[in-house]
Amino acid sequence: MRIKGKGINLPKVREALRKNKMLSGYELCNRNLLDGSAVPTMVHDGSIVLYVNAAFVRMMEGFSPEEYTGKFISELFAEQKIADMPFYAVERSLIQNKQVIVEVEASRLPTIFHGEPAQLMMFKEAVAQTRTEEELRSVKHLLHSFVENTTDGIVIVDRQGLVIQINEAFERLHGWKPEEVIGKALPMVPDFLLEEAKQIHHEVSSGKMVCDYETYKLRKDGSIFPVSVTVSALKDSTGNIIGFVGVERDITQSKMIEQNLRLAQEELATAIREQQGLIFKYKKINDQYILTLCDGELLYRFGLSPEELIGKQLWDIIGRGSENLIAHYECAINEMENVNCEACFNGITYISSLRPIIQDGVVVEIIGSCVDLTERKQTEIALQESEERFRQLVELSPAPIIVYGEDCSILFVNGAAVNLLAATEANELIGKSVEQFVHSDSIDSFCKLIKHLITENSPSNTIELRMVRRDGSFLDIEARGVTIMYSDKKAVQFLCHDIRDRKIAEETLRESDRRYQMLLKLSPEPTVAHDGEMIVYANDAAVRLLGAESREELIGKSLLSFFHPDYLDDFRERMRLVKETDSQLSLVEAKLITLNNEVVETEGSSIYVYKHLSVPLIQSVFRDITERKRTEEMIIRSEKLSIVGQLAAGVAHEIRNPLTTLKGFTQLLKAGKRNDAYIDLMQVELERINQIVSEFMVIAKPQNVELQQHDLYKIIDDVIQFMEMQAIMNKVEIKYNLIENVTCICNQDQLKQVFINILKNAIEAMPNGGNIDILMSCTEESIDIQFIDYGTGIPQEILSRLGEPFFTTKETGTGLGIMVCQKIIEAHKGTMQIESELNKGTKIMIVLPNVKQFG
CATH class of the missing domain: 3.30.565.10 (Histidine kinase-like ATPase, C-terminal domain)
Incomplete structure (x- = not known):
């Protein structure tokens, strides 16, 4: 008999529920199996239809598959509530559509649909008895295929916890073979979770379903892994609990992803907090600019903290009197432009860079960063002061300074250089060629040096140069050149030093050295001059004392080679002391071994001679005390x-x-x-x-x-x-x-x-x-x-x-x-x-x- 059904007006929430459902990989695979099945199949969550396949539509000859999705079950079943049907029980039910009431037998079992607990129902028409057995076999095959092909581990146990059945996914998860576990109770719960497991068992035994509960399970090898578990009761035709079904999903990968995400978030927060500047974000909410992020080392130097600022109105923080600064912040969010501005807060000068984040042509947020400019500002001021001091230093320096251009003409001289060249004022020298003030023997080499310095941009070694003064007299100077920028052009600045007195002193010292060598040569005391251990000079008395025939036999030898082994350490220590004290050491006794292998008793003393033969040497005097001993x-x-x-x-x-x-x-x-x-x-x-x-x-x-x-x-x-x-x-x-x-x-x-x-x-x-x-x-x-x-x-x-x-x-x-x-x-x-x-x-x-x- 056909009856005319009433139209159904679905709530918006039902439509939203249908749109928001997402399929996992294994559910998509099972969905394809159900779509192609000849068995009318429905999936519901206890009150609302979540899915029907094409066979169900053909059986009902009513709505399209999309129209069934979202309907309340009570609108389809005419005589009894679908929730009362026991697991795996076959019941005679009446399902109504727009025009007819179809008498069916239904099979029901729990499943997971879009990650949520659900019920899977398969139907057959009661009048189509000839198709029943075939369709039942198809359903059983479908159920078996569903259980075996799902990536979730499924285990069915009786009320005593003895295993009735496991699927391949469960075997892969835990490592147990079916023959190892059927009829046995599995130790799947770690010791530290036993109380928690008892609580779950109690809830399921009372008829509740525990869905997507995150916990830890044991493998056969004793290792522990995280899982998401759904546990439901298995009931007989009378509604009594005869066992339990557990569905486990390995969430190790998702846990690792969560942990990595958490670590990345923590590292990002730490990086933001510890970076030297300041990072902040703000967005426009109800015509107010609200800070959503603010952290960084500079924030704490401002005397503030994130807790004080996040969620606050931006203008309340920077002050409504800062119109110029506020204009920049409004420009970034209204004009969608990158903005840079400089400001000062609590005595710290900083530059703020603002960049809008745009989505679909709309600024959703502004991200900004601040950098402390206080030190740079102070450096700029100090640089200006330093430049002024440097200018005064150059002008008033007692050392003559001359700057030459690339054409080898004088660009600048200070007061000391004016006096050095016997001029009365700087204008007498500026613009003049190098030829007028450098001796003719040095002009070519000096010009090459200037051009080389300008090209290489590196300072020169110290050079000696003979200058010609304004009065025609000659002057020996020592100079060192360095490349500088003068009037935006490359130039060479020479720092000069008058070495006339040094030349005289060097000549005097050379004469003194000659007299000193003569004095040493004629001294009756054996005297040896040595650089460290190496002998560089020995007078006639020392040549005789050490058993040599000539001075050349001793020069270049180690003085230590003439010491008796018992005195080597003492002599090395005295050489160290003579350099540190810079004074003559007291006389000490020592045994020397001559080139003739004779042992000579001596006493000696040493002193550091700074300017002998142009190198600092140690002078040691020895006295033969063999007779005195x-x-x-x-x-x-x-x-x-x-x-x-x-x-x-x-x-x-x-x-x-x-x-x-x-x-x-x-x-x-x-x-x-x-x-x-x-x-x-x-x-x-x-x-x-x-x-x-x-x-x-x-x-x-x-x-x-x-x-x-x-x-x-x-x-x-x-x-x-x-x-x-x-x-x-x-x-x-x-x-x-x-x-x-x-x-x-x-x-x-x-x-x-x-x-x-x-x-x-x-x-x-x-x-x-x-x-x-x-x-x-x-x-x-x-x-x-x-x-x-x-x-x-x-x-x-x-x-x-x-x-x-x-x-x-x-x-x-x-x-x-x-x-x-x-x-x-x-x-x-x-x-x-x-x-x-x-x-x-x-x-x-x-x-x-x-x-x-x-x-």
């Missing part, structure tokens, strides 16, 4: 013999005691009274005699000047033991406070000689007896030893002369003891000081370098 050695030996003579009595008394013991035991043995105890005592006394003689021989044996590491405690203890008998004989007690295991680089025989001499003098200074204190202290740099007696002391007038050869207050003294001690301590790179007060005593302080600091 031999004499000093003889003096030391003589002093040792003197000490031996004075100590002989004490040593003889010390030996007499054990000799008495030996003599008595010998007589007992002779009388036949043999006893092993006597023999042991005799051996002890013989050992005592041997020790005393050994210590005594230390003083008398030849000196061994080799320096080695020795225990200073042991050296001083040996000396105290040796001097103890003489101290006892003179009623003197030696008290000491020493530090053990103190190592010193020394010659122990020479140090023992020093300490014996000091103790002997201290004992002699206390004729009535007393105490002698020996104290030792040690730091990382030095070892300090003090010998203190409380005897007669030394008058101040005598104290200052101690150490002079042959000066003594003793009737039998040689006057060499203190001098020898000082020489030995100096050879050990130490110091020796004497403090004394009459009738109170004397203190001798010796400082030796610690083993770590020696050398």
